[in-house]
Amino acid sequence: EADIYQTPRYLVIGTGKKITLECSQTMGHDKMYWYQQDPGMELHLIHYSYGVNSTEKGDLSSESTVSRIRTEHFPLTLESARPSHTSQYLCASSESMGRANEQFFGPGTRLTVL
Amino acid sequence: GESVGLHLPTLSVQEGDNSIINCAYSNSASDYFIWYKQESGKGPQFIIDIRSNMDKRQGQRVTVLLNKTVKHLSLQIAATQPGDSAVYFCAVNNAGNMLTFGGGTRLMVKP
Numbered sequence: 001e002a003d004i005y006q007t008p009r010y011l012v013i014g015t016g017k018k019i020t021l022e023c024s025q026t027m028g029h030d031k032m033y034w035y036q037q038d039p040g041m042e043l044h045l046i047h048y049s050y051g052v053n054s055t056e057k058g059d060l061s062s063e064s065t066v067s068r069i070r071t072e073h074f075p076l077t078l079e080s081a082r083p084s085h086t087s088q089y090l091c092a093s094s095e096s097m098g099r100a101n102e103q104f105f106g107p108g109t110r111l112t113v114l
Numbered sequence: 115g116e117s118v119g120l121h122l123p124t125l126s127v128q129e130g131d132n133s134i135i136n137c138a139y140s141n142s143a144s145d146y147f148i149w150y151k152q153e154s155g156k157g158p159q160f161i162i163d164i165r166s167n168m169d170k171r172q173g174q175r176v177t178v179l180l181n182k183t184v185k186h187l188s189l190q191i192a193a194t195q196p197g198d199s200a201v202y203f204c205a206v207n208n209a210g211n212m213l214t215f216g217g218g219t220r221l222m223v224k225p
Contacts (some may be wrong), residue, residue, distance in 0.1 A: 006157075033212075038203050042118075043158070043215040053179030058212075090157050100146040105157035 003027050006091050006106035013081055014114050021109045022074045023091030030096035032074040032101070033103060036060060037088045049074060071112045118206050118216035126222045133191040135219045137204035141152065146207040147180060149189045152218070153200045159203075161189070191221075199223045 004025040025032065030051040035043040035058075045058030049068040056070055064083070074093075078085055087090050088110050092103040127133045139147075141145045145166035150158035164171045164178045164187075177190040187204055196201050201220050205213040 035215075040218055040220060042203070042217045046211065059214075065155060073165060092157075100211040100213065102160050103161060103213060105150075105159070107155075107157045 004106040006109050009111050012112045017081050019078050023074045025093040029093035031094045033092040034076050035090040044085050083113045116149050118214050124220045127194050128224050133194045135189045135202050137187040137216050139206045144206045147187050148205045150203045151200045196223050
């Protein structure tokens with residue numbers, strides 16, 4: 001079982017609200033990722049981080065922002081939620097190696113914007 | 115960029131039969147391949163991975179086959195059980211050593 005946690009697991013919120021999705025891992029991994037996923041569909045990378053103070057945009061354009069102040073914590077923020085943001089958000093982490101390797105996933109946050 | 119596709123969005127098998135899920139990728143430079151299982155309401159869980167210096171790797175009831183010539187990857191599940199019902203994703207590393215995910219195959223196991 002991976003030691004990566006996401007809160008909340010489910011969130012229903014009105015349009016225009018500011019939200020922060022939390023992600024924490026206790027594995028000491030340098031690399032962390034946020035993916036957006038519609039039910040049963042492929043995962044789209046929206047943000048990633050190589051380590052503290054590093055944040056990069058992924059392949060899928062997103063209005064969300066991220067921060068990485070501590071190794072274990074990688075929160076995602078939406079300043080003004082819209083119905084188009086309704087989706088599942090998955091956080092992941094991996095060891096920092098010279099080559100690609102396994103990513104460990106959290107349980108996800110299912111976001112619904114009304 | 116890398117593109118990854120699965121051949122079938124849905125696969126239905128009888129309990130006890132073997133399952134084969136296929137995946138194709140586009141970048142011949144990819145050298146790391148991984149299969150994930152995602153159950154309803156959960157995040158993806160690692161099943162098995164393989165690097166390009168191998169063409170076969172076995173785990174418990176699962177085997178991954180890699181054919182670099184035709185850029186094809188498959189996951190074989192032996193003696194499929196109801197607990198194997200889930201969506202299966204293949205993922206391949208891209209130029210930035212990030213993972214590109216395929217679209218997922220939903221495996222349904224009939225009792």
